[in-house]
Amino acid sequence: MAMVMHSMKQNKNVYKALIAAEYVGVEIKMVDNFEMFVSNNTPEFLKMNPIGKIPVLETPDGAIFESNAIARYVAHGSFLLGTSKFEYGQIEQWIDFSSFEIDTNLRGWFVPRLGYGTYIKPVEENCIAGVKRGLDALNTYLATHTFLVGDGVTLADIIMTCNLVLGFKLVMPKSFTSEYPHVERYFWTMVNQPNFSKVIGKVMQTEATIPLASAKKPDAKPQAEPKTKEETPKPTPEATEEEAPKPKAKNPLDLLPPSKMVLDDWKRLYSNTKSNFREVAIKGFWDMFDPEGYSLWFCNYKYNDENTVSFVTMNKVGGFLQRMDLARKYAFGKMLIIGNEPPFKVKGLWLFRGQEIPKFVMDECYDMELYEWTKVDLSDEAQKERVNQMIEDHEPFEGEALLDAKCFK
Ligand SMILES: N[C@@H](CCC(=O)N[C@@H](CS)C(=O)NCC(=O)O)C(=O)O
The missing domain is CATH 1.20.1050.10 (Glutathione S-transferase Yfyf (Class Pi); Chain A, domain 2)
Incomplete structure (x- = not known):
């Protein structure tokens, strides 16, 4: 019974x-x-x-x-x-x-x-x-x-x-x-x-x-x-x-002028590329990327000193990605947990629909405030190379080993 x-x-x-x-x-x-x-x-x-x-x-x-x-x-x-x-x-x-x-x-x-x-x-x-x-x-x-x-x-x-x-x-x-x-x-x-x-x-x-x-x-x-x-x-x-x-209000990002970049195509390419990642996925990314319809952002965790326990740090980043679920239609992200030893650094790269970090993401995902956000300057080749390395989990990253890399797609 x-x-x-x-x-x-x-x-x-x-x-x-x-x-x-x-x-x-x-x-x-x-x-x-x-x-x-x-x-x-x-x-x-x-x-x-x-x-x-x-x-x-x-x-x-x-x-x-x-x-x-x-x-x-x-x-x-x-x-x-x-x-x-x-x-x-x-x-x-x-x-x-x-x-x-x-x-x-x-x-x-x-x-x-x-x-x-x-x-x-x-x-x-x-x-x-x-x-x-x-x-x-x-x-x-x-x-x-x-x-x-x-x-x-x-x-x-x-x-x-x-x-x-x-x-x-x-x-x-x-x-x-x-x-x-x-x-x-x-x-x-x-x-x-x-x-x-x-x-x-x-x-x-x-x-x-x-x-x-x-x-x-x-x-x-x-x-x-x-x-x-x-x-x-x-x-x-x-x-x-x-x-x-x-009643459900329409997301303002759905009202933006259409973009030639189809986010799901990029996510599929990223997931399906198993070899020659640079030549296939990274090249494909820049071929698809629409700088008018999308923007790229670097983020840096503000409190790296607190990241003293590896699994706590990884869970923290995992939780952040779960909470970003609300932005799945409008974003792609990579989060790197960097270093062999504590304190670990957490740095990330995000692609967002539109030219700003979407307001609803800022309002609803409290983790956003825990990071410092900088828009990628697309005229700077060094910054573009940093984007590439973050997408491909390049190791070493900025001279250090990766403890973990997580993707939001
Ligand atoms: N300590 C009890 C509290 C139960 C309780 O307060 N139940 C409320 C509903 S949340 C209730 O039945 N109230 C009706 C009443 O007070 O008659 C427990 O944890 O089960």
Whole structure:
């Protein structure tokens, strides 16, 4: 019998178990026709969870409530709970940290703003201070760690990320999170992992802290016996995170005069050239290149001193390329991780549609600010040769070995 989750699916507490289930290959079915404040007030539900809150997981042996406990139950016996007693202890440590230092304070910040409970300014200030303190500590730790425990995703990362999601979506715009660049890198890397994005979908960071809800909405507590559907309080946006689909605006780059360069032709040539790279791919690039329709840019990571751990540096660049996914139709990039020894240098070459770095890329991909950008001067042969060497992963590059080269295509 498959396990059954009693809840709506769009809820950060439900995500914890669903993501864990993706990692360990366990099937969890969502209960049919769940209706918040109705289904969770029935005698059958209250028998499973006497406080009437979601989520509840129905297992062959009985029901489990409390989302962290449900996620632990799903992860039981797997690598998600570590490979040693010590790792297990660290995982539990980060689960508690994310629940009590991050989640409690974030909820104290956004729940009253959504109009539930009472908004009290000093209480909010206290919660924001708590969020800052928690993120500051997390940021320090993540400066030298890709994952919270060990070398891969564990339940600690799943629960931490789920607890951060509504912070990023509702109250923490870029101007707030940019104080914590390692947390940003971590968060976007995690939510873009296939097993996360399959459950959570695409996460968009809020552009501003949501304003105080003007009209006070009903308290989010379960009503004893909602009599009709109309009297049933609506689930809080926290409980159900479904968003109305927004009309899609056309990307301004699609309105540029047509270019003779077909980006996909170049990407195909790059991928298919296995030998004589200079003569075939590099020559082909310059034959195709349209300097009016496209521009070339060098980028240099501003904080190379931080690149002291090779796999952390490589993951950082990998995360950047994942986040550039939004620009796939309009860009091609090469990123080189340079040096035999730390600190490693990260340098790149990008081809963008248009004459500027696209604004939507600057706005939406926070990594862009971590690099210094210089437009390639096409009248300078030395710069053109540098372009060639970056495209072909030329080694040595500027006198140094390459630790890794990654391509965005
Ligand atoms: N500590 C619980 C919190 C669960 C919780 O707050 N659930 C909310 C929805 S996000 C709920 O069911 N609220 C309904 C209510 O308060 O009656 C967990 O992690 O599972």
